[in-house]
Amino acid sequence: MSIFSKKLLNLFNKTGKRDKKNLGPIIPFDQADKVGIIYTWKGPEKETEIENFIQSLIDENKSVDVLCYNPTKEPIQTKHPFVSLSDLSALGKLNSEAALQFGNTPLDFLFHLDYELDDILRSILIQTNAKCRVGHHSPDNSAYYELMIGIDKSNSLSNFTAQILKYIKAIK
Numbered sequence: 001m002s003i004f005s006k007k008l009l010n011l012f013n014k015t016g017k018r019d020k021k022n023l024g025p026i027i028p029f030d031q032a033d034k035v036g037i038i039y040t041w042k043g044p045e046k047e048t049e050i051e052n053f054i055q056s057l058i059d060e061n062k063s064v065d066v067l068c069y070n071p072t073k074e075p076i077q078t079k080h081p082f083v084s085l086s087d088l089s090a091l092g093k094l095n096s097e098a099a100l101q102f103g104n105t106p107l108d109f110l111f112h113l114d115y116e117l118d119d120i121l122r123s124i125l126i127q128t129n130a131k132c133r134v135g136h137h138s139p140d141n142s143a144y145y146e147l148m149i150g151i152d153k154s155n156s157l158s159n160f161t162a163q164i165l166k167y168i169k170a171i172k
Contacts, residue, residue, distance in 0.1 A: 032108035039113040103127040
């Protein structure tokens with residue numbers, strides 16, 4: 001990503017853009033139909049943990065949409081649609097059909113399964129049609145989530161997803 005593209009992307013990533021959307025109230029998880037997952041590719045081990053979380057959501061009778069972010073220029077092995085740095089235009093806009101489709105899909109919950117928030121993922125979080133965006137607790141990123149889970153970064157992804165399920169099931 002060029003410095004110019006990154007600066008432009010940061011201009012597009014104003015949290016106020018999200019405030020203009022009328023997405024309706026957050027509903028209890030047991031009433032939710034469609035959920036989304038967004039995550040950064042780290043390798044086959046993380047991919048396995050993502051698949052386990054997807055299966056647990058399917059077991060809860062949820063329809064699951066997934067978008068993977070590839071932060072490198074290397075090819076990745078995932079069965080999910082993905083977005084990469086090459087999808088960023090010189091003007092700082094995402095030119096990815098997968099990202100646009102994911103962002104336009106109405107979701108009851110969107111789970112961001114990374115401990116850090118990248119500029120490209122931040123852009124997708126702003127553009128999404130999710131009623132409740134759930135991610136890792138960070139004071140710097142509080143404007144991008146409706147629910148933040150405080151868990152130590154040294155914990156595994158499976159511990160993080162277990163905490164996510166625990167807290168979203170408590171929403172009544």
